[in-house]
Structures are given as structure tokens and as C-alpha cells.
Amino acid sequence: MITIRVNRKEYHVDVEPDTPLLWVIRETIGLTGTKFGCGVAQCGACTIHLDGEAARSCVTPVERAIGREIVTIEGLPDDLGRPLKDAWIALDVPQCGYCQSGQIMAAAVLLRENPNPTDEDVDDGMTGNICRCGTYPRIRRAIHLAAQAIAKGAAR
Amino acid sequence: MRQSSPPISASPSPRYPRLWGFALVLLVAPSPASVSLDEKAATKDDPAASRVAFLAVYKVLSHPRCMNCHPAGDAPLQGEDSHPHAQNVKRGKDGAGKYALKCANCHQAKALPGENMPPGNPNWRLPSPEMPLVFQGKSPGALARQLKDPKQNGGKTLDQVLHHAAEDTLVLGCWNPGEGRAKPPLAHEEFVRELRTWIETGAHEPE
Ligand code: FES
Ligand code: FES
Numbered sequence: 001m002i003t004i005r006v007n008r009k010e011y012h013v014d015v016e017p018d019t020p021l022l023w024v025i026r027e028t029i030g031l032t033g034t035k036f037g038c039g040v041a042q043c044g045a046c047t048i049h050l051d052g053e054a055a056r057s058c059v060t061p062v063e064r065a066i067g068r069e070i071v072t073i074e075g076l077p078d079d080l081g082r083p084l085k086d087a088w089i090a091l092d093v094p095q096c097g098y099c100q101s102g103q104i105m106a107a108a109v110l111l112r113e114n115p116n117p118t119d120e121d122v123d124d125g126m127t128g129n130i131c132r133c134g135t136y137p138r139i140r141r142a143i144h145l146a147a148q149a150i151a152k153g154a155a156r
Numbered sequence: 157m158r159q160s161s162p163p164i165s166a167s168p169s170p171r172y173p174r175l176w177g178f179a180l181v182l183l184v185a186p187s188p189a190s191v192s193l194d195e196k197a198a199t200k201d202d203p204a205a206s207r208v209a210f211l212a213v214y215k216v217l218s219h220p221r222c223m224n225c226h227p228a229g230d231a232p233l234q235g236e237d238s239h240p241h242a243q244n245v246k247r248g249k250d251g252a253g254k255y256a257l258k259c260a261n262c263h264q265a266k267a268l269p270g271e272n273m274p275p276g277n278p279n280w281r282l283p284s285p286e287m288p289l290v291f292q293g294k295s296p297g298a299l300a301r302q303l304k305d306p307k308q309n310g311g312k313t314l315d316q317v318l319h320h321a322a323e324d325t326l327v328l329g330c331w332n333p334g335e336g337r338a339k340p341p342l343a344h345e346e347f348v349r350e351l352r353t354w355i356e357t358g359a360h361e362p363e
Contacts, residue, residue, distance in 0.1 A: 041262040041274050042242070054256035059268055106256035113255055125255030128243035 004065050006031065007075025017063035021055075022046045024062050025072060033073040033101045037130070044129030047102040048072050054109045073101035080108040080150070087145035095133035103129050107143050116147055199356040206357035212342060212350040214296045214362075219340040221330035225282050226291035232282055233292070236338055247288075252281040267334030275334040277326050283310070296362040304359055314355045322348045 003012050006029060013028045020039075025031050025048065037045030039058045046058040049071040071077075076084075084104050087093075094100045103126070110117060110125035117125070122140050131139070216222055224233040232241040248254040253261070263280035267273070283289040287310050291299060302308045303317055312320065321327055331344045340347065354360075 040270070044256075047256065047261075053258060054261045056262050059262055059264065059274060061264065064264060109256040121255075123244065124246055125257065128245070128257045128261075 002062060002066060004062065004070060005068070006070045007072060008069075013062070015062060018061045020058050021048070021060040021062050021065050021070070022057035025057060025070070031072050031074050035098055035101060037099065037102075042130070043099070044102040044106060045099050047105040047129065049076075049105060049109070052109075052112070054106055073105060076105065076108060080111055080146075083146040083149040084108060084111070084142070086149065087142040091138050091142045091145065093135055093138040093142050095131075095135055099129060099131045099133075100135075103131065103139055107139070107146070110143065111147055111150065115150060117143065202357040203360040206354050206360035207362045209350045209353035209357065210300050210360070210362055211296055213347065213354055214299060216330075216340040216342050216347045217291050217299060218294075219330075219338075221333055221337065221340050222327075223291040225326075226289055227282070228290050228292040230285070238292070247282045247285055249285065250281070251284045267329075267332065269335070271336035273334060275329065275337065277329045279326060281326075300354075300359070300361040304361075314359060318348070318351055318355060321351050 001012050001014055002017065003010060004024070005011075006025065011029055013024055015024055015028060022034060022036060025034050026036070034048055034057060035045040036058060037043035041056045041059040044056065046056055047054050048057045049055070049069075050060070050065060051068045052071075081104070084107055088100070088104065093103075106126055106129045110122065114121050114125075119140060122143050126136075126139065126143075217226075220233070220236050220238045224235075224238055227233050229240075230247045232245055232247070233239060234241045243257060245257050245259075246254050248258065253259045259280040262274045264274065264276040265278045266276040268276065287308065289302070289309060294302065304314065306312060309317060328344065331339050333339060342350065
């Protein structure tokens with residue numbers, strides 16, 4: 001039995017230590033906001049936060065997460081999550097939506113470390129998250145919009 | 157995707173103190189394990205043997221397993237052809253990547269099973285931007301000079317360089333690269349032996 005904390009809640013899961021964290025989050029715990037795209041660390045759809053850092057849960061053995069704080073799209077705190085989600089809705093960013101939880105989790109790390117990113121900073125932070133629908137221009141605009149909202153103290 | 161910058165040319169040779177000629181006079185038979193040229197003499201100054209040994213060392217340092225994390229530009233390299241790392245990964249302020257593209261996002265404590273899955277190490281990173289220790293595009297002479305220069309090699313004595321090559325888990329990882337990747341052309345022990353020979357025979361620079 002392995003104990004992990006996901007979105008500030010403790011779960012006891014009966015899985016092998018090398019089980020991909022993504023499997024545990026989706027199949028064992030049932031939080032399906034995090035997506036399975038490639039399974040080989042190439043697309044970013046499975047991005048979660050491990051102690052605040054982005055991690056590709058499809059290649060992260062669950063044992064790496066023991067004793068750490070796992071945050072998924074369902075539990076992204078409002079200080080960054082609210083302005084990001086508001087901007088995503090305001091600009092209708094998603095098309096099919098499949099990549100978007102990973103995009104928002106990556107964008108949250110970017111804005112935490114760089115609250116006023118340039119386009120180049122956005123590229124540096126986001127190029128690893130692939131969108132088959134090609135929503136990249138809207139993602140970039142939405143990140144700038146969220147950054148402005150945070151700067152104005154609009155985060156609730 | 158942004159390409160890494162082209163190989164930079166060799167930097168001019170720093171004036172490395174030629175300690176061993178002087179020190180030979182004071183020779184106090186250093187133990188074979190000790191190669192600190194800062195304080196002690198080379199075991200046996202032999203420029204020709206030293207250069208030959210470095211050329212063997214160079215084969216390893218310029219192999220993709222070693223060079224891919226010692227790029228001339230700001231992006232790590234990957235693959236047997238040392239192409240810029242997918243996803244536009246960059247060095248970042250401490251060498252461990254940027255934002256959501258930090259090395260540890262994908263690279264775990266050890267290589268993952270499966271062909272070409274991310275290789276691993278608990279400390280996976282590039283050298284820092286202040287001390288990039290570039291291997292890519294360096295001639296043997298330029299690389300030898302860089303390895304000897306504490307201002308370029310991370311503040312290391314040659315003893316520490318040898319220690320690093322013999323024991324650092326990031327270096328050892330080159331010989332345990334994960335499925336689908338070639339190992340460097342010399343075995344690790346052979347590499348360390350050649351490096352030791354280079355140092356003990358005077359750390360001479362190939363032309
Ligand atoms: S599903 Fe993890 S990176 Fe694609
Ligand atoms: S919105 Fe469809 S993959 Fe990104």
C-alpha cells in the first residue's frame with residue numbers, strides 16, 4: 001500500500017511502486033482531468049505539479065511522489081488557477097480540449113516564476129505542451145491576459 | 157524550433173602554470189592515486205604519452221553521451237546525431253531547465269525502461285550558464301586547456317577533475333544510458349585510466 005497526497009487529500013493506493021503516477025491519478029483515484037496523450041514524455045497532456053514543479057505523470061513512477069504534494073488540474077489553487085481559467089474561457093482557447101489541462105498546469109508554473117512573461121518566455125515555458133488543434137496563438141494570448149489579471153489583483 | 161548556436165571556436169589558451177618542470181626538481185614520489193598538479197609533481201612528465209592519452213579521453217568527451225549535455229549553445233542536445241533537444245528545452249539559470257520544462261519534469265532518478273525513454277539521474281542537468289564547460293565543437297587542444305583551467309572547469313584541480321570523471325553519477329550515467337542509446341567508445345575504467353595517464357604524464361595539450 002502506498003500513501004500519496006493529491007490536491008491536499010491523502011489516498012492509500014494498492015499499486016506497484018513503479019506504476020506511472022498518471023495511472024494512479026486517473027484509474028485508481030478517478031481524477032480524469034489529467035490526460036493520457038503519448039505515455040512517453042513527449043506531449044505534456046499529463047502534466048501535474050509535484051511540489052509545485054511541472055511533472056509528466058505518464059513517466060513519473062508513483063514512488064517518486066511519496067511524501068510530496070501532488071496537484072492536478074482539479075486542485076490547482078485559485079491564485080493562479082482562477083485567472084488562467086478565466087482567461088481560457090474569455091478567449092475560447094480550447095478546441096477539442098484534450099491538451100488543455102496540461103497547458104494550464106504548465107502555464108501556472110510559468111506565471112508563478114515569471115508574472116510578466118514576454119512572448120519568448122511563453123514559448124520557453126510552453127513549447128513542450130503539444131496541441132493537435134493548434135490553439136497556440138490563443139494559449140499565448142490567454143497567458144498574457146491572465147498575467148494582466150494577476151497584476152491588477154483580479155485574482156479572487 | 158530554435159536551433160542551438162553553431163559550435164563556438166576554441167578560446168585562447170589560458171596561461172596555465174607549468175608546474176611540473178619545476179616540481180620535478182622537488183620530486184617527492186607522489187602516490188599513484190594522487191594527481192593534484194597544483195601541489196605535486198606529475199608522476200613522470202612525458203608529453204607524447206600525455207597527448208596520446210588525452211586523444212583517447214577526447215573520444216569519450218566528444219561522444220554524444222557526454223557532449224549532449226555540454227553543448228555550445230543554450231539547449232541540450234539529444235540523440236546519436238546530437239540534435240537540439242526536442243521541446244525547445246533550455247539551460248535555465250542553474251542548468252536544470254526553465255519553467256515547466258525543467259529537466260526533472262521528464263528525467264527521473266534512473267533511466268526508464270523502453271527504447272529511447274528519458275534517461276535518468278537524480279541530478280539531471282546541464283552545467284550552469286556561468287560555467288558552461290562546453291565540449292561541442294572543441295578541438296582536443298581546446299578541450300584539454302578548458303579541463304585544466306579552474307576558471308572554466310568549475311573551479312576544479314586536476315585531481316578533482318579525475319575524481320569527478322571516476323565517481324560522479326552523471327558521468328557514470330553515460331555508461332548506463334538506457335535502451336536505444338550507444339555507450340561511449342571506451343569502457344568507463346579505461347576512460348578513467350587514460351584520464352589519469354594524461355594527468356600523471358603532465359596534462360599536455362594535443363595540438
Ligand atoms: S502523456 Fe505524458 S507527456 Fe504525453
Ligand atoms: S485543443 Fe485539441 S489538442 Fe489542444
